Amino acid sequence: MKFLSRIDALVRKEFQSLFSTKSGRMLLIMPVLLQTALFPFAATLEVKNASLAVFNEDRGLASVEMMQRFAASGAFTRIVPVWSADELDQAIGTREALLAVHIPADFSKRLITAQPSPVQVILDGRRSNSSQIAFNYLQNVLDGFLKDRAATAGRVMPSEIVARNAFVPNLEYTYFILPSLVAIITTIGCLIVTALSVAREREEGTFDQLLVSPLTPAYIMAGKAVPGVTIAVVQGSFIAVAAAWGYGLPFSGSVPLLLTGLVFYGLALAGVGLFISSISENQQQAFLGVFAFMAPAVMLSGYVAPIENMPRFFQWVAICDPLSYCIPIMKGCCLKDFGFRDAWHLLWPLLAIAIVTLSAALRLFRRHIA
Amino acid sequence: MNWLSWRRLRALCWKETLQIFRDPSSILIAFFMPLLMLFIFGYGINLDFSRLRIGLRMEDGGADATAFGAALRGSPWLDVRAYDSREALELALVDSQIRGYVIVPGDFSRKLKQAGATAPVQLVADGSEPNIAQFVRATVSGVWQMWQEQRAGDHGEALRREIALEPRVWFNSSAESRNFIIPGSITVIMTVIGALLTSLVVAREWERGTMEALLASPVTRAELLLSKILPYYGLGMVSLLLCVGVAHWVLQVPFRGTLLALWVVGSLFLLSVLGIGLAISTGMRNQFNAAQAALNAAFLPAVMLSGFIYEISSMPVFLRGVTRIIPARYFVSSMQTIFQAGSLWKLLLPDIFMLGCTTVVFIGLTAKLTKRRME
Numbered sequence: 001m002k003f004l005s006r007i008d009a010l011v012r013k014e015f016q017s018l019f020s021t022k023s024g025r026m027l028l029i030m031p032v033l034l035q036t037a038l039f040p041f042a043a044t045l046e047v048k049n050a051s052l053a054v055f056n057e058d059r060g061l062a063s064v065e066m067m068q069r070f071a072a073s074g075a076f077t078r079i080v081p082v083w084s085a086d087e088l089d090q091a092i093g094t095r096e097a098l099l100a101v102h103i104p105a106d107f108s109k110r111l112i113t114a115q116p117s118p119v120q121v122i123l124d125g126r127r128s129n130s131s132q133i134a135f136n137y138l139q140n141v142l143d144g145f146l147k148d149r150a151a152t153a154g155r156v157m158p159s160e161i162v163a164r165n166a167f168v169p170n171l172e173y174t175y176f177i178l179p180s181l182v183a184i185i186t187t188i189g190c191l192i193v194t195a196l197s198v199a200r201e202r203e204e205g206t207f208d209q210l211l212v213s214p215l216t217p218a219y220i221m222a223g224k225a226v227p228g229v230t231i232a233v234v235q236g237s238f239i240a241v242a243a244a245w246g247y248g249l250p251f252s253g254s255v256p257l258l259l260t261g262l263v264f265y266g267l268a269l270a271g272v273g274l275f276i277s278s279i280s281e282n283q284q285q286a287f288l289g290v291f292a293f294m295a296p297a298v299m300l301s302g303y304v305a306p307i308e309n310m311p312r313f314f315q316w317v318a319i320c321d322p323l324s325y326c327i328p329i330m331k332g333c334c335l336k337d338f339g340f341r342d343a344w345h346l347l348w349p350l351l352a353i354a355i356v357t358l359s360a361a362l363r364l365f366r367r368h369i370a
Numbered sequence: 371m372n373w374l375s376w377r378r379l380r381a382l383c384w385k386e387t388l389q390i391f392r393d394p395s396s397i398l399i400a401f402f403m404p405l406l407m408l409f410i411f412g413y414g415i416n417l418d419f420s421r422l423r424i425g426l427r428m429e430d431g432g433a434d435a436t437a438f439g440a441a442l443r444g445s446p447w448l449d450v451r452a453y454d455s456r457e458a459l460e461l462a463l464v465d466s467q468i469r470g471y472v473i474v475p476g477d478f479s480r481k482l483k484q485a486g487a488t489a490p491v492q493l494v495a496d497g498s499e500p501n502i503a504q505f506v507r508a509t510v511s512g513v514w515q516m517w518q519e520q521r522a523g524d525h526g527e528a529l530r531r532e533i534a535l536e537p538r539v540w541f542n543s544s545a546e547s548r549n550f551i552i553p554g555s556i557t558v559i560m561t562v563i564g565a566l567l568t569s570l571v572v573a574r575e576w577e578r579g580t581m582e583a584l585l586a587s588p589v590t591r592a593e594l595l596l597s598k599i600l601p602y603y604g605l606g607m608v609s610l611l612l613c614v615g616v617a618h619w620v621l622q623v624p625f626r627g628t629l630l631a632l633w634v635v636g637s638l639f640l641l642s643v644l645g646i647g648l649a650i651s652t653g654m655r656n657q658f659n660a661a662q663a664a665l666n667a668a669f670l671p672a673v674m675l676s677g678f679i680y681e682i683s684s685m686p687v688f689l690r691g692v693t694r695i696i697p698a699r700y701f702v703s704s705m706q707t708i709f710q711a712g713s714l715w716k717l718l719l720p721d722i723f724m725l726g727c728t729t730v731v732f733i734g735l736t737a738k739l740t741k742r743r744m745e
Contacts, residue, residue, distance in 0.1 A: 023659050031666040041689050042674045045501045048684040066533070092540055094717065098683075117533045125541040126706045128550050130681045133501075135537055136508050143511070146532055158482055158522075159489040161514055163507055165497030166463055176500050188665055196658050203577070203657075284570050285395040287661040291566060291669075292403060295558075296410055304679065305415045306469075306502060308423060308449075314414040328466060335498045336464050 006215060010223025014197065018227065028189060032235050035185050036242050043181075044173040047134045052076040053097035055088045060108020066119075069145050070101070075137045092122050098131050099123055099138065167335045175250075178243040179330035180303045183265065183323055186236040187297070190266055191290045194228035194273025199286035217365040221358070224277075225270040232266030233259065243334065253333030257340055261329040264350040268322040271357025278364035297323045325350050373590045382589065382597030386571075390601060396567055400605050404559045404613050411555035412548060412621040422506060423449045425459045425471035432479025434521065438491070441517040442472065447509045463496055470495035470506040541710045552623045553705035554678030556613045557698050560636075561643050561672040563606050568647030569664035571598055576655040591740050599644055599733070606640040607633075617709075627708030631718060635704045638725035642697035643668060645732025652739040672698040697728040 019025050052070060056063055071079050080097055082088050091097040102120040110117040121138065123131035150157060168175050201207035210220055240258060243249040276289035300307070300314055301323035307315055318324045325346045332338030332346075340347075390396045428439055443450045451468065453459045459471045473492040481489035493510050495503035575581035584594065614632065618625040646668050654660040674680065675689070676698035682690055693699045700721040707717050 021656075021659070023654060023656070027659055027662045027666075031662070031670075035666075035670065038689060038692065039674055041686050043680055044684055045680065046684055047681065050681075050683060093711070111532060118536050119533060121535050121537050123537055123539045125539040126550055126710045127681065128539065129547055129679075130684070131539070133504065135535070136504060139508065139535060142533060142535060149532065156486055157488055159478075159491060159514075159518060161493050161511055162490045163493040163495065163511075165495050165503050168497035168500070171497050171500035171503055173500055176498060188662070188670075192658075192662050192665070196661060200658050280395075282393075283657045283661065284393060284567075284574070287566070287570065287657075288395045288399045288403075290661075291562065291665070292399070292406070295407060295562075299410050300414055306422070306499075309421065310414050314410070331498055332464075338464075342464060 006219055007222050007226065010215070010219065011226045014223060014227040017197075018193065028231065028235075032185055032189070032238060035181065036239050036246075039181055040174040040177050040247060043177045045129065045133065046173050047075050047098070047130050047137065049077045050075055050098040050130070050134055051078040051080055051091075051096060052134075053080040053082050053088055053091035053100040054103070055082045055085065055100070056103045057105040058103045058107035059105075060111070062108045062111050063103045066142070066145055067101075067103075069141050070138060073137055073141045075134055088122070092124050095124065095126075097124075098127060099134050101138075174247055175335060176331075178239070178247060178249055179334040180327050182236045182239045182243070182262075182330045183301075183326040184298055184303065185239060186232045186262070186265070187269060187294060187323065189235050190228045190232040190269040191273045191276075191294060192287075193231055194224055194270045195276040195280070195286045195290045196283055197224055197227075198274065198277035199280050199283045203282050217362060221274055221362055221365060224274060225267070225358070228270040228273060229263060229266035232269060233262045236262040236265075240330075240334070249334055251334055252337040253335075254339055257338060257343055258330070258333045260340075261326065261333065261343065261347065261350075264347055264354065265322060265326040265329075267354035268350050268357065271354045271361060272322070274361035275357045275364070278361045278368070297321050300324070301327055303327055319349075320353065322350055322353050374592050374596075375590075378589060379593050379596055382593060383600050386597050386601040387604075390605060396605075399567060400563055400609050401612065403562065404609050405616065407555060407559050407562075408552065408613060408616050408621065411551050412617075415547075415551060421447060421449045422470075422502065422509075423451060423468045424506060424510070425453045425462055425468040426450050427453050427456060427459055427471065427473045429476040430474050430478040434479045434482050435474045437521070438474060438478075438514070438517050441513050441520075442510070445509065445513050448513070459494075463494070466496070468496075469499065469502050470510075472510060548621065549623050549710060550706055551679070552617045552621055553709040554676070554702045556610070556617065556705055557639075557676060557678055557701045558669070558672050559613055560606060560610060560640060560701070561668050561698055563609050564602070564640050564643030565647035565650075565664050565668035566661075567605075568598065568602055568644050569650045569660045569668075570657050571602075572648060572651035573655055573657045573660045577657055591737065595648075595733075595737055595740060598648055599641070602644055603637075603640055606644070607636065610636045610640070623709060625709055626712040628713045631704075631708050631713040631715075634722060635701065635708065635718065635725065638722060638729050639697055639701040642725060642728040642732050645729060645734075645736055646697075648736040649732055649739060652736055671696050675699065676702045678702045694724075695728070697725055697732075700724045700728075 018028065054067060056067065070076065080091055082091055085102070088100050088102060092100050100122040102122070104118070107117050107119070121135060123135055125131070165171055198207065201210065237259070244251045272293060273290070276293065277286050280286040280289055296317070300310070300318050301321055302318065307318045307324065310318070329338070329343050329346050332343055426439060426442060428435060442448060453462065453471070456473065462468045463471060471494055475490065475492065478489045478491070481487045491514060493507065495506045497503050575584065614625065617623045647664060650663045650667060651660050654663060675693045675696050682693050682699065685693070704718050704721040707714055711717070
């Protein structure tokens, strides 16, 4: 039992140094609270409260009805009526409107004479993503309008698309964001704690004291890894609980799987953190190393943009990225009713990353001592 | 001028510069990191979904159904895979192997020919990825629409949409997401260089005890502050130029503004983030805590709350209020203007004013924190 008592003493020392100061305690708790409270509202690609500029030269009923439907769609809270093409240009140029619609004077006339009626829509390319999403909204509203017109006229469409969304039928953005946040927010805490703690001991000279103690490098590493994993699991579970109770996310997967996923992810991160710390001479290097790992890891994890859209090279990088496994596990647990069988193909790569990084770090530590 | 001696300031700046160059990691973060990030943002992050995997299940072997299937396969935005049962489709969707699936039911061709009947095509998208789900829906609808018009044309009928929306994109006519992501990503890079590096400098002096040595010398508060700001300002400006150069010449993002506008906006933003980093460093006096605080207070808000990926106007009111104190917000919008619209001072001036305010606030905060420690 010497093994456990030694690790226990090391872990306790580690936690004491983390929680000894008030600012240390605050830094492990406050950011997680703030981020859980703010980011689900911020991280939305939905377009809301946007302005639509309208230049309507047509005097017919159809154009008025179409505009009313656009206005009622919810994406546009403000309709800016303009009276000339110049004003329309200005509304886009000064960012007053995200989209601008120009209805020509012969719009209704062409509809009555059964000619196709074009409507020009100007998109602000500086905000190309939002404006295209908003344009899709307009297109959907228009489709509904055309369908209703066809129904009133007694025309039957030969075929139609019946669409639905699986897992999250109303495409609620916060449900999409929260599981990813569980993974992303825990990354910071765990990496900093593991990577900087060794560097700090080195800078302060206490690392040498550890080395002259009867502890082997493996003990020291375990003593550094356990607090990191603990922090990952505690922070991650906190966000998951907040998601289920605070945000009403319909959690459907297995809780043991969620915890297993967090432990494996924590181990992989601890491995990366300890590896970084084993090659850093001081805290600045460790910190910049953490950042150099974290920024690409978040960006290429499939959270911002789907991995299959990336060039081959980045897809290979994503294979080694622990986040690209952790996010699907969290999402599967929270939204897709995952059990262990569904998640196994995501769990073993995490374990593999953990084994590789931890053993690499151990080797480097041993070399330092020799 | 006994609060500012050029000789002392020059010596302090020189010491600081030597320290920057002595540690290879700071040079790495100032020059290598921007290139790495631009490379990732330029090539890795693509919000214009180019090819999404969807599943297809054909339960009807009729000519019309086959033609529709061929139309889907022909779409440059879709990567269509055939599945032979509905269960297999569901499993693939749970596994995220596909982003959505289309089922053409058995009576599709028959119903299509029957007058007065509507032949349904089923489309299911993965709702756990809302943005992709929308895109899958829009793309499949587009293919379906074209196929329908084509089919009507073949039968000698004219089935045209009564009303057609004709999109035209301004400022970024190919609507490439790269052109708006790159100017935004420069903001994130500059935040990293400005705030992360400086968050450690003062704390390090305290930890190593060299701050006490400095305090015992005749160095004044203004000199101390300036010596921490100026070298990092220089480093940051060189990085900014490097970023803009790479963005323009390598990544081919159009740059329509002037260097003057870039310099004004860039300087004010850089000074603001240097202020944030130094305030954290001075307040914490501990590198370990300062590092955590800098990541949480500077880097994450620059990604999440700056409008770089997530539109600020779509956020709830209280959050829009929070974004007003984040300098990155103003830098993102002015960088997008400078890159894509040109130096429109009417648009830039409000941002410049706000950046001026954040600079004064954060550098002032640092000065205040420094004072308490020094006297």
